Amino acid sequence: MAVLLNLEPDHLDRHGTFEAYADLKLRIFQRQGAGDTAVVPRGFGPVPGKGRRVEFRFDDPLSAEPRIPGPHNRENAAAATAAARAAGIEDDAIAEALRTFPGVPHRIELVRELGGVRYVNDSKATNVAAARRALASFPESRLHVILGGRGKAEPYGPLAAAFKTGDRAYLIGEAADEIAIALDATGVPYVMAEDLGSATAEAAAAASARDVVLLSPACASFDQFDDFEARGDAFRRLVEELR
Structure with missing residues (x-):
């Protein structure tokens, strides 16, 4: 399983152009086969590889609201929920994780x-x-x-x-x-x-x-x-x- 949260300009000092950066970032999907899963933002364009496509959006219904603040963290929670459900994890376990996960150092x-x-x-x-x-x-x-x-x-x-x-x-x-x-x-x-x-x-x-x-x-x-x-x-x- 591979998950893409977003694709926005970064490391342009190293890659030169956004197109070059995007090409490298999307390679995470390149070697996926039919038995793999590609989790991407809803409406995102085609990605390489043959993984089964699963989409998410910030306003998707969730089994619980995330503990950590910010609309981007709700979007992250939607991505994590989509990935967990695709992996067969029950909603009760997902809800417990969303309610209790405190975040990580250096991120809000x-x-x-x-x-x-x-x-x-x-x-x-x-x-x-x-x-x-x-x-x-x-x-x-x-x-x-x-x-x-x-x-x-x-x-x-x-x-x-x-x-x-x-x-x-x-x-x-x-x-x-x-x-x-x-x-x-x-x-x-x-x-x-x-x-x-x-x-x-x-x-x-x-x-x-x-x-x-x-x-x-x-x-x-x-x-x-x-x-x-x-x-x-x-x-x-x-x-x-x-x-």
């Missing part, structure tokens, strides 16, 4: 709530599409979003468009100037921070009860950290030290 991970402010580690958001999904996960909260790192040759206009009125960005890393241009074009306020530590401190100082301080960089971490896990761990330590 609630680190702490302090003074009514939630601090969320989404360091795994290393591209624009992932960061946009993170921003959409908190529609009722004012966001203080830490962005930046090493860019992947993506435009940042779609990211800037995902900010609500009242949200603010804190920019770090090599891509900070490029992100700032996109934010200027849409009127999103931002702070140019020296590094993750200063960005976290400034966001914490500006946040008030019911706000969310969100690390969702939309960039790779390699300009300042070994990987996204190291970046997320550093954010977690900074948040735990706040008083």
Whole structure:
């Protein structure tokens, strides 16, 4: 069984074009035979291989709602449900998993709530599409979003468009100037921070009860950290030290 959650621009700095990236990603289905299963978003185009096609969509009926927030996580839950049902797993077991699965580190991970402010580690958001999904996960909260790192040759206009009125960005890393241009074009306020530590401190100082301080960089971490896990761990330590 192979599952495709989505296909959006990523790693363009490495692959050159979206078409080249898409071709490589879809190879997951290439060697499937008639006895295999290809789980894909509803309406997605043809995929290689001969696997039996099973489709999902974010608004599919589920046996239970997922514990973790965000419309993209409901879409993930729909994909997991489709795959589990295709594998013969009963709905009661699927429902229990959806209700209890807490998520994984660095993906919309609630680190702490302090003074009514939630601090969320989404360091795994290393591209624009992932960061946009993170921003959409908190529609009722004012966001203080830490962005930046090493860019992947993506435009940042779609990211800037995902900010609500009242949200603010804190920019770090090599891509900070490029992100700032996109934010200027849409009127999103931002702070140019020296590094993750200063960005976290400034966001914490500006946040008030019911706000969310969100690390969702939309960039790779390699300009300042070994990987996204190291970046997320550093954010977690900074948040735990706040008083």
